[in-house]
Amino acid sequence: MKDTTDIIKGFSRLAKEEKIDLITTLYATDAASANALLNSYMHADAAVQKTHDGFAENTLSNYYLPYGIAPNVQVNDRLYAVPMVIEESSVVAAASKAASFWTWRGGFKARVDSMEKKGQIHLYYRGEKAVFERFFEQNRDRLIEAVRPITDKMTARGGGITSLVLKDLTHIESDYYQVDLSAITMDSMGANFINSVLEAVADEMKRLFKEQAVTGELEVIMCILSNYTPGCVAHVEVSAPVEDMAYGTMEGEVFASRFVRAVRMAEICVERAVTHNKGIMNGIDAVVIATGNDFRAIEACVHAYASRDGQYSSLSHAEIKDGVFRFWIDVPLALGTVGGLTRLHPLAGLSMDIMGRPSASELMMITAAVGLAQNFGAVASLVTSGIQRGHMKMHLNNILLSLGADETQAAAAKEFFKDRTVSHSAVAEFLEKNK
Numbered sequence: 421m422k423d424t425t426d427i428i429k430g431f432s433r434l435a436k437e438e439k440i441d442l443i444t445t446l447y448a449t450d451a452a453s454a455n456a457l458l459n460s461y462m463h464a465d466a467a468v469q470k471t472h473d474g475f476a477e478n479t480l481s482n483y484y485l486p487y488g489i490a491p492n493v494q495v496n497d498r499l500y501a502v503p504m505v506i507e508e509s510s511v512v513a514a515a516s517k518a519a520s521f522w523t524w525r526g527g528f529k530a531r532v533d534s535m536e537k538k539g540q541i542h543l544y545y546r547g548e549k550a551v552f553e554r555f556f557e558q559n560r561d562r563l564i565e566a567v568r569p570i571t572d573k574m575t576a577r578g579g580g581i582t583s584l585v586l587k588d589l590t591h592i593e594s595d596y597y598q599v600d601l602s603a604i605t606m607d608s609m610g611a612n613f614i615n616s617v618l619e620a621v622a623d624e625m626k627r628l629f630k631e632q633a634v635t636g637e638l639e640v641i642m643c644i645l646s647n648y649t650p651g652c653v654a655h656v657e658v659s660a661p662v663e664d665m666a667y668g669t670m671e672g673e674v675f676a677s678r679f680v681r682a683v684r685m686a687e688i689c690v691e692r693a694v695t696h697n698k699g700i701m702n703g704i705d706a707v708v709i710a711t712g713n714d715f716r717a718i719e720a721c722v723h724a725y726a727s728r729d730g731q732y733s734s735l736s737h738a739e740i741k742d743g744v745f746r747f748w749i750d751v752p753l754a755l756g757t758v759g760g761l762t763r764l765h766p767l768a769g770l771s772m773d774i775m776g777r778p779s780a781s782e783l784m785m786i787t788a789a790v791g792l793a794q795n796f797g798a799v800a801s802l803v804t805s806g807i808q809r810g811h812m813k814m815h816l817n818n819i820l821l822s823l824g825a826d827e828t829q830a831a832a833a834k835e836f837f838k839d840r841t842v843s844h845s846a847v848a849e850f851l852e853k854n855k
């Protein structure tokens with residue numbers, strides 16, 4: 421059993437300075453420098469800091485990530501400069517390069533066919549199935565009517581509940597049913613809307629069940645939206661004649677053919693698919709974070725979607741048909757452009773502004789286009805020069821920075837490592853010799 425003297429009591433009620441003092445004193449190797457470090461990452465403007473502190477609980481400081489831009493992302497004939505928040509070198513450079521490559525070849529063509537999201541009331545009904553089904557069918561309209569105070573505004577904006585159905589799952593688990601809600605939440609991500617509606621529907625259902633003295637026993641276990649959104653998918657594609665697909669020193673036909681085969685490998689091999697999709701998510705997550713959206717929800721959903729046919733597979737596909745190379749992706753992205761952090765985080769607000777205040781469906785298309793661009797950049801490198809060349813160039817910058825190289829040393833190191841393998845020790849040795 422844990423020694424209770426180690427347990428910190430009432431931590432959340434301490435003032436921020438007290439929390440910092442307590443944690444650094446108890447746990448940091450050097451309390452004074454840990455304290456100074458945490459304070460140095462605080463925003464100079466107390467109001468901005470207060471906003472950030474409010475996003476989560478027990479906040480001690482801020483954790484910075486680079487905020488970059490991929491310019492020249494052409495989606496449906498409109499050029500965007502897309503904000504990307506990511507800590508991995510090469511990602512923004514690769515997305516920018518790939519976006520420009522495609523801007524010269526007609527850009528990304530994108531569409532969103534549906535933006536339906538779902539949530540479920542998970543419940544047990546112990547009784548006669550036919551009785552419960554009749555109860556639900558007879559009361560469905562009343563349930564929808566009862567939640568109008570929550571749904572009216574969304575309906576006026578063009579969204580709202582699109583269906584409410586009872587699902588019988590008793591073949592999987594005894595007495596288990598779901599009330600499955602589908603909704604359109606317009607420009608908001610919709611979690612609060614769907615959860616509020618579900619809880620209100622569940623309350624009304626319990627009330628009616630009792631009022632109508634339905635036989636059997638109803639037990640609502642939980643009400644929650646589903647982050648799996650296969651009905652909220654962006655489709656993005658690019659295409660060009662193979663002769664226009666020359667990449668680096670590689671001829672168009674050779675490059676296109678190698679590229680298609682590399683994508684095929686990700687379609688059929690899980691080991692490759694995960695890495696391939698990780699490359700796509702480098703781009704997608706970066707935009708999702710830059711716009712204050714929930715990247716955990718997006719990640720969880722995307723990977724479930726990549727397994728929808730029973731085997732984890734590539735999210736993107738490529739083909740050559742009649743001399744034309746085509747590369748496309750279908751990706752579920754339940755993004756919002758209003759509400760939540762999208763308005764609260766000043767930089768998320770700026771991201772929206774830089775992209776021209778997109779609607780949620782427009783943001784889905786832009787984000788999917790960056791994912792496809794990222795994937796194109798990664799696979800293009802893999803099937804031509806290999807990934808390490810470009811990666812190491814960026815990595816070299818980081819090493820030089822960390823070793824405190826000045827401009828002259830950095831320029832000399834870049835020249836020296838042009839055709840040599842970059843490693844931390846090799847760069848350190850070079851700098852030592854060229855002081």
Ligand code: MEV
Pocket residue numbers: 508695696697698699700702798799802807
């Ligand atoms: C690295 O972050 C992403 C890649 O591994 C993606 C891929 O292999 O396609 C380069």
